[in-house]
Amino acid sequence: MRRVLIKCGGSVIDSLTPEFFSSLQKLISQNYQLIFVHGGGPDINEMLNLYHVKPEFHNGLRKTTEQTMKVVEMVLSGHTNRKLVHLLEVHGLNAFGLNGSDGKCLQAKYINKEQLGLVGEIEAVNQEVILMLLRENIITVITPIGISKTGEKLNVNADHAAAAVARELNCHYCLFVTDVDGIYIDGNLVSNVSEEDIHTYITEGKITGGMIPKVKSALAAIEKGLERVMIVSGKKAFFDGRNWMGTKIQGKAGILQ
Template sequence: MKVLVIKCGGSIIDELSPLFFESLKQLKRSGCQLVFVHGGGPDINTMLAKYEIEPVFEKGLRKTTDDVLNIVELMLAGKSNRSIVHKLTLNGINAIGLNGSDGKLLAGDFINEASLGAVGEINSVNTELLYMLLDKGLSPVLTPIAITEDGRKLNVNADMAAGAVAKALDAYSCLFVTDVKGVMKDGSIIEELTERQTQDLISEGSIYGGMIPKVETALSVLKKGINEVMIVSGKESFYNNGQFIGTKFVSEQEVMN
């Protein structure tokens, strides 16, 4: 089974274009099975503001008290997930939305409960359940909510959750859907980069601003043992006539081979 894991950030969900969905349909027709993991940062921040709760981040991770966790799960499972599933269904993708904690799809541990609260990392993925859904022609859409052995829910960074799912399913690629086509230089997409090449582009200023965290996230997921990671656009076509359009990140070893 050829599995592709696709991570959609919360900020891109409302901007996904018809061309993006056409790329998904082409991938399905080519025999790919699609699994989605999504975030929901903007929606979560909006709801926190309504409750006058100030968002707190430490090293990019949202400090998650019990009150924050309730809002995180409400917005991820009740809004962001519903929105993506609806859009996929309207565009001919037979999708099913699931909370990551359902059926222990995503099992995890606390990272540092004392300083971060209910923030976790994934230690196992219920691949049997995911494969069963894929076998039925369904594309799972997962929230990055994990559950501990004793039943406590955890807020997981969506990028890292996508990476964990991709590794567990031995996906051939993990796509990060953003508002850009990929890493650009002199007006053209750089189709493939290693970590060393990426760091060189950052040093020389070719990768700058908001693109830096995007590529650093891709590299951090690649280091988890994923075959390859790509940055692609959700605003236009990212796959056409059997070719991906975006920047692929590969390990130095992969290039040497």
């Protein structure tokens, strides 16, 4: 059974279109199993602002105190996850929301407790619950909240969580859903690009601005052991039943085919 991991940032969820969901339906009709891992940065920041807590970041990772972690879990599990599951079901897709810490699904360890607080990285993925849902043709929608060996819930970067799940479940594709069609070079959409090309384009200034964090997220997934990832748009179709639309980024080696 072929699987597709779809990483959807919190800023993109509200912009997903019927055409995007139609692509998901086409994948399911061709017996693909779908797994979502989502972020929720804007929703988290909005809630922290209501609590008068200023967001802090270190090397791109959110510093997470116990108070912040409560807000992170409340927002991701109680709002963002519910929102994405609802959108999937409204478009005729069976979906089930899963907190990453449930059933010890995402097993994590601290990155640097002194600098970052309750922030972790994935050590292992307990596939049992995910596979149970996939066998019933249910799209699994996972929050990037890990659980440590001693039972602490840890905030995990959603891109890194997505890469870990894709690797552990041998997903054929790992899609990063964005607000753009893919990578544009000299005004032209590039359908295939190598990891080396990406670094060259950034150095040459051909990939700039908001595109840089998008491609760096994809590169980070490749560094986690994936062979190939795609950047696709959440505002239009990315799969028509035969062809994939977006930019495929090829790594040096890995598991994706």
